[in-house]
Amino acid sequence: MGIPTLDDLAVDGTTVGVRVDINSPLDEDGRLADDARLHAHVGTLQELLDRGGKLAVLAHQGRPGGDEFATLEDHADRLGELLDHPITYCDATFSTDARDAIAALDSGEAVLLENTRFYSEEYMEFPPAEAAETFLVDRLTPVVDAFVNDAFAAAHRSQPSIVGLPMRVDSYAGRVMERELDVLSNIEDTPRPRVYALGGAKIADAFDVAESVLERGLADEILTSGMTGNAFLAASGVDIGEPSMDAITDRDATAVEQAEALLSEYGEKIHVPEDVAVERDGERVEVGIDELPVDAPALDVGSDTAAAYADVFETAGTAILNGPPGVFEEERFAHGTREIFGAAANAEYSIVGGGDTAASLRQLGIEGFDHVSTGGGAALRLLTGDELPAVEVLRE
Numbered sequence: 001m002g003i004p005t006l007d008d009l010a011v012d013g014t015t016v017g018v019r020v021d022i023n024s025p026l027d028e029d030g031r032l033a034d035d036a037r038l039h040a041h042v043g044t045l046q047e048l049l050d051r052g053g054k055l056a057v058l059a060h061q062g063r064p065g066g067d068e069f070a071t072l073e074d075h076a077d078r079l080g081e082l083l084d085h086p087i088t089y090c091d092a093t094f095s096t097d098a099r100d101a102i103a104a105l106d107s108g109e110a111v112l113l114e115n116t117r118f119y120s121e122e123y124m125e126f127p128p129a130e131a132a133e134t135f136l137v138d139r140l141t142p143v144v145d146a147f148v149n150d151a152f153a154a155a156h157r158s159q160p161s162i163v164g165l166p167m168r169v170d171s172y173a174g175r176v177m178e179r180e181l182d183v184l185s186n187i188e189d190t191p192r193p194r195v196y197a198l199g200g201a202k203i204a205d206a207f208d209v210a211e212s213v214l215e216r217g218l219a220d221e222i223l224t225s226g227m228t229g230n231a232f233l234a235a236s237g238v239d240i241g242e243p244s245m246d247a248i249t250d251r252d253a254t255a256v257e258q259a260e261a262l263l264s265e266y267g268e269k270i271h272v273p274e275d276v277a278v279e280r281d282g283e284r285v286e287v288g289i290d291e292l293p294v295d296a297p298a299l300d301v302g303s304d305t306a307a308a309y310a311d312v313f314e315t316a317g318t319a320i321l322n323g324p325p326g327v328f329e330e331e332r333f334a335h336g337t338r339e340i341f342g343a344a345a346n347a348e349y350s351i352v353g354g355g356d357t358a359a360s361l362r363q364l365g366i367e368g369f370d371h372v373s374t375g376g377g378a379a380l381r382l383l384t385g386d387e388l389p390a391v392e393v394l395r396e
């Protein structure tokens with residue numbers, strides 16, 4: 001992999017700054033609604049504690065001004081439960097209180113510092129050399145001996161706790177980071193045929209992935225669904241109706257032109273839905289292509305499309321999923337997601353990227369994937385062949 005890992009770190013008795021990504025959905029009362037990302041880091045934290053580390057754990061939650069911008073107190077309690085080992089919470093990140101809390105740690109103890117994004121500089125993006133000069137980095141550098149970045153899901157952010165600390169402190173990839181890079185950077189070694197299911201609502205991201213993997217010859221088939229599939233359907237010359245078109249152009253005014261360009265260059269590899277599902281009088285109604293346009297938005301693929309896509313996965317060497325095929329949050333429109341993702345789990349090898357995509361699997365109880373990434377944007381960046389800022393600095 002070419003970057004130092006926990007295997008290269010002599011932990012015992014040292015103070016280790018550990019960046020994790022436990023940014024999670026919160027419920028209406030601001031409490032953790034899903035702890036999958038906390039679970040993911042248990043291995044790294046447990047290993048460092050078992051090896052006698054004193055851990056100063058750094059993380060963010062939400063974005064300033066957003067609904068999910070919150071303190072990490074609840075996260076500390078939950079992490080402690082998952083580790084079966086108390087984690088102290090400190091309501092400061094790099095002030096004297098925070099540094100005192102770090103200095104007071106004994107071997108095998110951990111403190112979770114407050115949401116890094118409570119400080120404005122942590123919500124800005126800097127080149128690493130500038131990030132290394134921020135207050136957060138300046139104040140924390142003297143109190144840690146080493147830095148471990150396990151925050152794969154934030155590895156696409158060039159922020160102080162991600163790229164600044166490793167410029168000043170000996171740094172290592174944690175186990176989550178190591179495994180994510182191992183799997184997602186080596187897509188070309190996975191069995192063929194390699195089938196990508198691209199759905200969801202982030203149409204521009206799906207186009208980026210499609211273009212990159214088709215150009216690099218990585219994809220044998222692309223199964224389009226969700227709002228992305230609707231855009232391809234429109235690009236193939238079908239009048240999908242105003243509500244679906246508006247939903248697409250609200251997100252990306254040039255989506256249909258981009259889909260047309262992809263179809264004209266790689267049409268034989270791109271599958272487009274053959275039916276869709278809309279809501280009528282509160283019910284799911286399936287509509288074949290020849291019955292379009294309709295006056296309601298297409299919120300799922302239809303049963304024929306789901307069955308055809310499931311068939312493609314029957315013989316797939318590798319299934320790569322990004323973006324759910326329908327509005328799975330509503331049971332009426334979860335059919336496509338259940339069928340297509342259910343079939344993908346049976347492929348010889350399967351990889352899932354995207355926060356909502358992973359959430360759809362948990363919600364629908366679909367299991368059996370080889371790798372469910374903790375990352376959304378970070379996983380996409382890797383799938384499109386880009387280097388991640390967090391990884392670049394670990395390499396140096």
Ligand SMILES: Nc1ncnc2c1ncn2[C@@H]1O[C@H](COP(=O)(O)OP(=O)(O)OP(=O)(O)O)[C@@H](O)[C@H]1O
Pocket residue numbers: 199200201202203225226227230298299300322323324325326327328329353354355356357358375376377
């Ligand atoms: N036909 C559709 N119309 C509108 N929304 C849809 C449709 N199909 C799927 N979605 C919505 O797409 C959303 C997820 O899409 P997105 O592209 O954000 O997935 P993701 O990449 O897994 O998530 P993230 O980027 O947050 O990590 C879901 O909330 C789902 O309801």
Ligand SMILES: O=C(O)[C@H](O)COP(=O)(O)O
Pocket residue numbers: 021023062063153154157355375376377378
């Ligand atoms: O959820 C994510 O994708 C990561 O935690 C990064 O969060 P951000 O998109 O708010 O930077």
